[in-house]
Amino acid sequence: MIPELGHFALILALCLSVLLCTVPLWGSWRRNVTAMALAPNLAIGVLVFTSLSFACLTWAFLQDDFSVEVVANNSNSLLPWYYKFSAVWGNHEGSLLLWVWILALWTFAVAVFSPQLPLVMLSRVLAVMGFVGVGFLAFSLLTSNPFARLLPGTPADGQDLNPLLQDFGLIIHPPLLYMGYVGFSVAFAFAIAALLGGRLDAAWARWSRPWTNVAWAFLTLGIMLGSWWAYYELGWGGWWFWDPVENASFMPWLAGTALVHSLAATEKRGLFKSWTVLLAIFAFSLSLLGTFLVRSGVLTSVHAFATDPARGMFILVFLGIVTGGSLVLYALRAPAVASRVSFAWISRESLLLVNNVVFLVATLTVLFGTLFPLLMDALGQGKYSVGPPYFNAVFIPLMALLVPFMTVGPLSRWKRDSTSRWKAELLVPALVTLGCALTLPLLHAGDYNVWVALAVLFAGWLVVGLLRDISNRVRNSASVAAGLARLAPSYWGMVVAHVGFAATIIGVVLTSQYNIEHDLKMSPGDSDTLAGYEFRFIDVRTVQGPNFVADEARFVVYRDGREVVRLAPQKRRYLASGSVMTEASIDAGIFRDLFVAMGEPVGTAGAWAIRLHYKPFVRWMWAGALLMAVGGFITVADKRYRRQRSAARDSLRQGGVRGAQA
């Protein structure tokens, strides 16, 4: 009964979404206040029913209702309750329901947190989001019904959740990633609403900016967690593979990064308006494209969902309507004349333009590499696979190109600046950074590493430049503390995110360059030393988990004769599916990770293939991503958005109503 209730709630949510994308839009066209005012209520209704539906599916998982097909295929009575919970989105149908629910959540948030928007604008934004909702609800109901029953023929027990997904990281990775993906629909909806209204102005950029920053921050967190999960769960210490599914999440992030910066120029200077709108459309279209690539089976990937061409067709048609439709609208309504606002070549605007060009080119190269096998196949040129060498070869130089400009950006002035001022500001930071870059790699034993020196140079350049900028900003205050307190949250957000980027550079380069890996056969009693750490293999014992049995190897790690840590990697055999999984054991640290994973048993004398890793600075990569996300969240706290909004509230609201009465 409960699953049917969930199914019914989902159908009601679809009906309400259809109303949401039609009635308010009609209202905004005919200036009918009643119809427009319906939008927030409909948004609440959609959230209520999708939540109910989601709760019903969750209930089916927690109660082991194996008459529901997705539960039977993706859960098991032995599964711990928290994995039963995360199993809700560990499959295509359930994850789509999560997607729909998060979309309803964002729509609701827009409805609730922007009473200051003119009603016309708000109703258009919500209608566009309602339209996206219609697409995904229909997709769920028509092609991937999560509540489909297995009646008769209910299995006694479920087939278990894929063991790879039985992990803490996978409990929170998809929700965060979807918060980001779907969050870009808000930026998209604002862009479309602005095009519909024919008003692309600074106010529009200001409204859409906090939403875009939050979505971008969530996406950053989601990608970071995915990388972290791959690192400790897949058992061979890799953290990024340029796999199509990873690229599917990375492309909207790159486009979103460009959008976040372009919105800054649009808000502050009224520049790049058409360009910003296009980026908003682009970022969300890439989110949809990601969904298409992951769920349609057009590309092969290690972690794609069970794929189905009918589903692919549905998403493709939807992508065609959303992206094609919005690009038609863009072509017809975007301002074609260059904006009258001008800026000199040496200015902050130019630097933001550099950011946009670099990130756009990066997005396109990743897009090209991801789709290349498909393009060649479609052209009849044979089958290809594009691997990490291509992506590294194009991506790393692009990022290296970006960093020199990235430091100058915050220091520079809008409209017109001068190179001599830049030189005066940055000469000392440049020398300090150069000094660090030349000396710091010497601290590491072994050969002087040029790549590390470059990484230190880039990261140091960013950080020292930011310090210089902060010191400039507090110079005229009574005290340093007072000066720092006066800096706006949006500025702090930028600082934190840029420092995060610097940390990520350090993490990625140092861990790639200084990583030490030993793969060897070890028997209990053996030991091996890498980077000064002695790994002593004590013994192997059998341990029993809730739904698996495992061989657990016990290691003690010594440094200079003192015990550092005890590590216990496992080789697990999951009972329901029979699949074997490697569970690495990691000692995490700020400056290094120690990583032990078990391979296969070798011979009969109790020896095992063992993988030992020493990974310096690997945490910096994720810490950096975390900082970027935190930076994104901090910007939203800026009073500017609220103050200007509330000031705008009365006039614009009245304006909206007056317009409606006219």
Next chain:
Amino acid sequence: MAPRLKLFLPLLIFVVLAGFLYRGLSLDPMALPSALIDKPLPAFTLTALADGRELSREDVIGEPALFNVWATWCISCRAEHPYLQQLADRGVPIYGINYKDEDEAARRWLRELGDPYRVNIVDREGTLGVDLGVYGAPETYLVDAAGVIRYRHVGVVDDRVWRDTLEPIWHEVLAMGQQP
């Protein structure tokens, strides 16, 4: 170009892209016709991974066997590996073609994960791969006793692939070998 027309450019690009995506739906990235089906395994002279001795076509034919193209840089190969081991344990002869790989990494891989292969042919430059029409790893070729390629599977061989596709052909090939 008129300013207004320029704004149609993104739409145009998208339409082209959507066309490709549509075409992609009807293509199966896993399904590959091999020009070599029912043709003899190409001749080659390459070294063995374990000891560097020279191998040629004649060293590896004579009984029905699987030829598995793999590499340490290939993530799917790692997923496939335990199942190959199972097949080898069941007595299916498997020859490895270590494709565009580093010898040391490959030997380490076999030490760590186990070695299901009769012998590994080192195809560092991918020349044998070109002759076979390999476009990626893993790929598995089913070759009969006469050294004729009977089937090509692209992607991971797992229990389902074995039972549904490879095993029927395998039995057919075995039965054929027993007839005079």
